[in-house]
Amino acid sequence: MTTPPPNRPYQNVHRFAVFTAACTFLLLIAGALVTSNDAGLSVPDWPLSYGSLTPPMVGGIFYEHGHRMIASFVGLLSIALAVWLWRVESRRPASERPPVKGSLRWLGVAALGAIVAQGLLGGLTVLFFLPPSVSSAHATLAQLFFATVASIALLTSAWWEREPVSWFRDPRSPSIHALALAAVAAVFLQLILGAAFRHKAFGIIPHLAGAVVVTGLIFWLAGALRRRFPAVPELRFAARALHILIGLQLLLGAAAWWSRLYAASFPQPIAVTVALTVAHVVLGALVLVSTVLVTLVCYRLVRPAGAIVGSPAPRPSTAD
Amino acid sequence: MSKSRTLRPGSSSGALWYFAAAITLAVAMMSCGGKGQPSETAAPANPAAKPVDAATAGTVTGSIKLDGTAPKPRNINMAAEPNCATQHSTPAQTEDVVPGDGGTLQNVVVYLKGDFSQYSFPPMSTPVTIDQKGCQYHPHVLALETGEPLSVVNSDQTTHNIHPVPKDNREWNESQPPGASPIMQSFARPEVSIPVKCNVHPWMKAYIAVFNNPYFQVTGKDGAFTIKNVPPGTYTVTAWHEVYGSSEQMVTIGPSESKSVTITFKAISAASD
Incomplete structure (x- = not known):
């Protein structure tokens, strides 16, 4: 259905986006485990957990702090992904970019903004005792972030770069x-x-x-x-x-x-x-x-x- | 595409710095709230109020009965918390319905509803204690007055968080590691009853009832209650239970009179089976 491109400038960033998407999937599981185990407020403070980065991982703290650690890792991945996309796109003239690629850098920035907002919503939901609106927004933005990263993975894929026959x-x-x-x-x-x-x-x-x-x-x-x-x-x-x-x-x-x-x-x-x-x-x-x-x-x-x-x-x- | 290409790293770095600064500020502001907040102050008493005349005060006594068979308590799985599991020779059980002696019911908050605004009551300064022991609250149900100090103790070798979920009072959530000094709190407004939970150990549940007068008691093993120093008048004796809800009876107390009231809850299978 498609012909292979002469080179793959997006190859590595695509792999990284797939990795980020996979980690985001794990993050979603970790977040869902927090709610399902009724552990959302087992750590009363934020951004630290019990005033430290290494709280006792007992009971609900295991789920809540584990969720925070995975979220922090995904946050770091998002920063790297946004910077990487920006650099890759900046090096290529617009005429050489496959469809949609011109906006890809902004998709990376959007993903980064989403994960930052997501972190703040997570903090708000802890500090204000799980208000339903904030907790629901936190859960929903998680899904949007996942969809954004998965879209980046598709848009940087070899399949997408090929011209359709x-x-x-x-x-x-x-x-x-x-x-x-x-x-x-x-x-x-x-x-x-x-x-x-x-x-x-x-x-x-x-x-x-x-x-x-x-x-x-x-x-x-x-x-x-x-x-x-x-x-x-x-x-x-x-x-x-x-x-x-x-x-x-x-x-x-x-x-x-x-x-x-x-x-x-x-x-x-x-x-x-x-x-x-x-x-x-x-x-x-x-x-x-x-x-x-x-x-x-x-x-x-x-x-x-x-x-x-x-x-x-x-x-x-x-x-x- | 051409628009995005005109953006240079230098021009966007300023915006990025502003973004980072805003995030840092937001995090700092949010970090300041939520933990270790002081207790609210109870509303001031009526300045024209006077103490209850002990010479004419009466007493309301009675017991809370359970009609039928109490549901079987459920075993609590404490495998996730060995520190607590080892404190129980047999599996710890739920305490939502605890029968007392002779067909009575424990953990029922019994209180008087009536107009006590003309009376003043001495402030209670001795703390009421709730202990976290074996990953269960002791007592499971307690009652205190507005402004009366509540002392939360952790006797376990594990971390707890204490999280009352009131409707009319301020919500708070504090952590308490092993060996930490007691957490002192109080409640500003009457409320029956405030659920308390530990989110670290989701099976830990307790209830706190708060009153703006001293006319209340929580039933113990004998299911009985005695409410003393009641000024003459007509009151509603109310019994509240976490599963069975509220039940009421009217009572009129004459000068120095003592009345007995029995309230019976039907043992519906609402809790567990």
């Missing part, structure tokens, strides 16, 4: 771009509702309603990808991945809710509830990242009907 036309309405963007927006709103439920700002009903909307949109998007572009391996893979992720997420959500009800009268969080809830949270993040990446891939490969495109020449999609 052909564009695919999308004559149907709504366009695949619109569907993908709608899915991203719906998933993001659903993550906000989920975070708000988890941090006791709302009840479960809005999150359940959001699940219905998100499931419908993702099935619509995945179905459209499969039907409209059956010969495009990337989009076929995306359709399959979205189906699997949303199916798993629904199962995990139901299981997490069941275990929460089952353990409601227990004196402490039980392992099953913690595992299911954490899995549901991080899979939610993966669903957001997937829809964002699928949207980027759609913009890379598909042109709406009637769009004026240069080389390579547009080509009708192979179905519909």
